[in-house]
Amino acid sequence: MVKITLGKKLSLGFLVALIGSLIITSIISNLRISNEFSKYLVDEHNTKINEIVKFIEDSYNKDNGFSSDSQEAMVRNANMNELYIEVRDNSGNIIFSSGNSYMQHKNMMNSMMGGGKSSMMGGLSNINSGEYKEEKHELNKDNSVVGTIIIGYYGSSYFSSNSLTFINNLNQSFIISFFITLIFGLAISFLLSRQIASxxxxxxxxxxxxxxxxxxxxxxxxxxxxxxxxxxxxxxxLAETLQNQEELRKRLTSDMAHEIRTPLTTLKTHVEALIDGIWEPSKERFQVFYEELDRLSKLVNILRNISKLEQAGITLNKSKFNLSSEIENIVDTFKPIFMRKNCLITVEITENIIVYMDKDNLKQMLHNLLSNANNYLEINGRVKVSLFQKIDHIIIEVEDNGIGISEKDLPYIFERFYRSDISRAKNTGGSGLGLTITKSLVEANGGKIQVESKIGEGTVFSIKFPKIICA
Structure with missing residues (x-):
């Protein structure tokens, strides 16, 4: 199948529509004008015949017939209007005849009308230029019929030189208008198609x-x-988003390669030392092996999270549970982790908020946020987890007084693979996916997550769920 460009298709479509409209308009207009003009010529012809009949009746005298002046006037009238005029009495005797001078013009008029008709776009179909006709009218005088008036003519007598000129001018106007409109339409269609196609x-x-x-x-x-x-x-x-994602992927690949290389290099060096007999196997040496293997295990889990994030959607396993109690239990599991850094974690929870949502998703959300807070807390830092409800929302907040997030990084922290310069400088092993996964889980359960932060003051993550999730 041959394919054409959009510009050509639009131009061709405009052109076909334009030519079709012009042809339809021309045909309808020409037929309408032709019919009206034919009617006008017939009316003019009848008016002319009636005037001649009235002149004959006024000129006739019962005793003397027609005077010589009247006869000359009727002959001139017949020749001028290209008519044959004959007057008979009641006995059928011819009392006047305009002669056959009109008949001598027959061939000339037929030739003229043939040319006139061929030049017309639609033609005047109601007028036959080659057929000879006669009309008979009563000759009335003093309210009595005294004879018969016969008027003969060819169809061509309908056409005067002025009418033929009008028809020709009309046809020329149609043709000129057609081409001017066509050229104008082509120019407009070209401009419009270029404005769209270009x-x-x-x-x-x-x-x-x-x-x-x-x-x-x-x-x-x-x-x-x-x-x-x-x-x-x-x-x-789309291009900007893909470009940013590609840069983040490259950045993650570089980070992951570096972080995987470090434990592998350590393991390789230690194993070589054991093989060469430089080191003796000991609990301390195996402890180092265990720690490096643990780091590799964490990196594998990160890669698994990346795979999960690439999936089309998140499957929810909703159940009814006490959100207040669940958050308290999650916070309790994190208290020993914070105590190792001499940090304090507290709660401010509204009791007995019952919800219907995915409990595992909730655990992962809070686990990611609390782990993130722990990574960037200074010694003696504080974290506060709050749960409260408003008229139409349930709100969970995780607030810390850690190092904070810079203003330039704040818009991108939920982007996958994004890691701020501060997080890269710390040996956290983060992949830049924790907050992205958290955001996906929150939205999958019908909520929204927001963040506010200032460098050196701390960060507040707010998760807002609609009240509809309440049981």
Whole structure:
């Protein structure tokens, strides 16, 4: 199947619509004008015949017939109007005849009308230029019929030189208007098609560059068409998002390679020392092995979390439980961890809030937030976990007085693989996925998560669930 560009398709569509509209308009207009003009000519012809009949009746005298002046006037009238005029008495005797001078013009008039009709777009179908006709009218005088008036003519007598000129001018006007409108329409269709197709071609090129791996490509389109402008914005946003994700992936790969290399290098060095007999096997040596293997195990778990995050969705296993008691239990499991750093964790919980949601998701959310807080607390730091409810929301807050998050990092902390410069400097082994997973779990359960933080003052994470999850 042959494919054509959008610009050509739009131009062709505009052109077909334009030509079709012009043809339909021309045919309808010509037929309408032709019918009205035919009616006008017939009315004019009848008026002319009636005037001639009245002149004959006024000129006739019962005793003397027609005077010589009247006869000359009738002959002139017949020749001027290309008519044959004959008057008979009641006995059928001819008392006047305009002669056959009109008949001598027959061939000339038929030739003229043949040319006139062929030049017409629709023709005057109600007028037959080659047929000879006669009309008979009563000759009335003093309220009595004294004879018969016969008026003969060819169909061509309907057409005067002025009517033929009008028809020709009308046809020329149609033809000139057709071509002028066609040219104008072509110009407009070309401009419109270019205004639509040109920016779309540029956007397509940008998308093609992105497909080829150039995520730095952008579509610098300025258009007064709302849909095109929104499409360009969406393509640019997609390119920027993909570029950021790619940079974060590369950053994670580099970090993971470095962090995996460190325990492997340590293990390799220690094993070589044992093989060469430099070291003797001891509990302390095996303890080092265990710690390095534990680090590798954590890195494997991080990779498993990445795989989970790439899945299409999160399966929920909802149940009814006491949210207040569950949060207290989670906090209790973290108290020994915080005590090792001489840090304090406290709670402020509204009692007996019953909810219907995924309990395992809740545990993982709080585990990620509390682990994150523990990693960035200074000695003697404090963490406070709060649970309270408002008219239409349940709110969980995790507040710490740790090192805080810089303003430039704050918009990106929920992006997958993102790690701030501070977190990279610390030996936390973080992957930049904890907060991303937390956000996904919160939203899967119908909630929203927000963060407020200042460097050197601390951070507050707020999770807001709709009251509808309450049992």
């Amino acid at each position: 920016p779309l071609e540029k956007i397509t090129k940008t998308a093609s560059d992105m497909r080829k791996g150039n995520l730095g490509a952008r579509s610098n389109i300025k258009s007064n068409t709302k849909e095109i402008e929104e499409l360009a914005f969406s393509i640019n946003y």
